[in-house]
Amino acid sequence: MTTVQSDITGILRSAPVRGPVTDAEADAAARADDRGHVFHSWSAQGAIDPLPVAGGEGTRFFDYAGNSFLDFGSQLVNLNLGHSHPDLIAAIQQQAERLSTIQPSFANDVRGQLARLITERAGDNFSHVFFTNAGAEAVEHALRLARLHTGRQKVLAAYRSYHGATAGAITLTGEPRRWGSEPGVPGVIHFHGPYPYRSPFHSDSAEQETERALQHLRDTIVFEGPHTIAAIALESVVGTNGVLVPPPGYLAGVRALCDEFGILYIADEVMVGFGRLGEWFGFQAFGVRPDLITFAKGVNSGYVPLGGVVIDAAIAETFRDKAYPGGLTYSGHPLACAAGLATIDVFERDGILDHVRRLGTEVIGPELAAMAQRHERIGEVRGLGAFWAIEFVTDRSTREPLVPFNAGGVAMAPMNAIAAACKKRGVWPFLSANRIHVAPPLISTEDEVREGLWAIDAALTETA
Numbered sequence: 001m002t003t004v005q006s007d008i009t010g011i012l013r014s015a016p017v018r019g020p021v022t023d024a025e026a027d028a029a030a031r032a033d034d035r036g037h038v039f040h041s042w043s044a045q046g047a048i049d050p051l052p053v054a055g056g057e058g059t060r061f062f063d064y065a066g067n068s069f070l071d072f073g074s075q076l077v078n079l080n081l082g083h084s085h086p087d088l089i090a091a092i093q094q095q096a097e098r099l100s101t102i103q104p105s106f107a108n109d110v111r112g113q114l115a116r117l118i119t120e121r122a123g124d125n126f127s128h129v130f131f132t133n134a135g136a137e138a139v140e141h142a143l144r145l146a147r148l149h150t151g152r153q154k155v156l157a158a159y160r161s162y163h164g165a166t167a168g169a170i171t172l173t174g175e176p177r178r179w180g181s182e183p184g185v186p187g188v189i190h191f192h193g194p195y196p197y198r199s200p201f202h203s204d205s206a207e208q209e210t211e212r213a214l215q216h217l218r219d220t221i222v223f224e225g226p227h228t229i230a231a232i233a234l235e236s237v238v239g240t241n242g243v244l245v246p247p248p249g250y251l252a253g254v255r256a257l258c259d260e261f262g263i264l265y266i267a268d269e270v271m272v273g274f275g276r277l278g279e280w281f282g283f284q285a286f287g288v289r290p291d292l293i294t295f296a297k298g299v300n301s302g303y304v305p306l307g308g309v310v311i312d313a314a315i316a317e318t319f320r321d322k323a324y325p326g327g328l329t330y331s332g333h334p335l336a337c338a339a340g341l342a343t344i345d346v347f348e349r350d351g352i353l354d355h356v357r358r359l360g361t362e363v364i365g366p367e368l369a370a371m372a373q374r375h376e377r378i379g380e381v382r383g384l385g386a387f388w389a390i391e392f393v394t395d396r397s398t399r400e401p402l403v404p405f406n407a408g409g410v411a412m413a414p415m416n417a418i419a420a421a422c423k424k425r426g427v428w429p430f431l432s433a434n435r436i437h438v439a440p441p442l443i444s445t446e447d448e449v450r451e452g453l454w455a456i457d458a459a460l461t462e463t464a
Contacts, residue, residue, distance in 0.1 A: 016084065020062045021054050027064035041165070042177065047409075056083030059441045059448050061428075069423065072452040073430025074441050077239065077271050077387070078297035080343075081352075082441040087342045088303050095338035104131075104331040111332035114340045118310060121280040121344075122293055127313035130324075131306065131332035135270030135296035136164025138307040139233070142292045143168050144326055145309065146231035146264045149318045153186070154229045155266075156220065158193035160241040163233065163268055172233055175241050176406045189229075191220045193238065194247050197380045197391065198399065206247035214253040226261035231292070236282035239271040240432050243389035245382055251286045264291040264315075270307070271387075274298030275347060275442050278357035278385035285384060291315060298442075300343045306336035356442050360385040363446050364438060367453045375460045377402060388438040390456070392418075401434040414463075421459030427452050 030052035040048060054064045059082050062068050074080060081088060095110060102108050115129040130145075132138045143155055157163065159174035170177070171184025178184070192200040194213040201212035221229060232254060238244035258265045267290035272282035275298060279285050283293075292315065296307030330336075347353065360383070368381040368388060379393035392402035392415070402414050415431055422429045429452075430437040436456060440449055 018057050020066045020068045022066040023064045058082045059444050069428040077439045078302040080298040080442045081301045082443045088339045091338040091342035110337040114337045122310045126310050128311045128316045129308045131308040133305045134307045136166040136169040138294035139163045139169040142266050142294050142309045149315045150230040152230035156189050156232045159190050162240050210247045210249045229263050231264040231266050233266040235268045237272050243383050251288045255288045266292045268294050270296045276387045300339035303339045304336035356385045390436045392434045403434045417463045418459050421462045422455045425455040427455035
């Protein structure tokens with residue numbers, strides 16, 4: 001056996017890591033291969049030194065130096081059922097033994113079952129799912145569906161948004177990660193969404209923020225020409241740009257504007273879908289119904305890449321006799337769909353949605369409110385279910401952010417110091433700009449959530 005074959009065989013046959021290990025040789029090898037050959041996203045390659053991860057179980061992951069970390073961001077807010085969930089692993093193994101893959105032009109039982117279960121949980125009038133491999137692809141196909149169904153080209157999206165890194169999705173994105181990919185695809189218009197804490201409309205209340213934000217959106221529609229606009233795309237709760245929970249009545253107002261002008265409403269549920277807010281889909285917490293829903297991440301916790309678009313029956317009917325011009329080799333991959341079916345089963349068997357709602361109302365919300373009373377650097381805490389943000393400021397009266405907008409490098413030092421203090425206590429936080437986002441796996445116990453919040457609290461005291 002060659003050295004290369006020996007290395008590959010050793011990695012593939014190695015036993016699952018169920019706890020911290022100490023293996024300096026494996027750590028060094030992983031670092032060398034990564035730094036020598038892996039090109040990382042959103043990074044200056046010479047400025048990073050990624051931590052090699054040896055394994056994970058439940059709410060924790062482990063490195064090769066004997067350290068264990070509570071995964072307080074669910075990786076990229078996708079690991080809803082945690083690391084190495086036995087039900088998901090078993091589903092993938094059993095499917096692999098029966099049928100590892102099949103091209104999408106064939107019918108497949110797990111693909112069809114998952115599509116049916118997703119549409120049933122999305123609500124009335126949804127009939128079909130177009131499966132993709134990730135959230136960005138889901139957004140791309142939602143845009144294409146909307147434009148072909150309406151015959152219009154423009155799509156509106158919020159400035160404080162992230163929709164993915166492929167051509168259409170990054171153009172739809174409003175935040176600075178869009179800048180390096182410009183010029184983007186034509187027809188995307190950005191507008192200001194509500195953000196009561198930093199109101200772009202100088203509002204004095206959540207009600208006023210809703211009213212003014214909807215008037216701004218109406219004005220944008222009118223000036224762009226309603227007859228030219230195919231869709232408005234919104235994250236049901238804005239994710240990496242702040243965990244911005246829409247104020248009361250805002251999403252209902254967006255729905256009303258869409259109905260008035262014949263515009264489709266695309267709900268980007270890639271981050272908050274599948275339980276993150278204590279609902280199957282985030283929009284359900286606000287009593288509205290979109291026309292297209294994009295999803296990924298939590299549908300199977302990313303165990304095998306999977307995303308998709310849930311399609312309203314009227315839109316699906318457009319393509320009954322007209323071919324849809326799009327497809328993917330791995331659309332509805334059986335291994336990914338098997339993990340999705342197992343995910344839904346676990347959610348219902350273990351009462352995940354009720355558990356998430358209780359975590360939000362009884363643990364995370366009250367604990368963060370108390371934390372804000374203890375630390376002057378906390379300007380605001382906000383969120384729902386298992387999705388919250390702690391926003392840090394230099395001065396509560398001026399609300400100046402702890403780090404500047406679009407900060408990088410040394411400008412992020414105050415936030416990096418808080419993160420390092422959390423990691424020292426065995427908690428890996430999710431940082432975004434001047435915020436820590438609290439997004440633990442949905443299977444987290446109350447004690448595990450309190451452990452993570454204690455670490456943040458202690459880190460703030462240490463770095464004060």
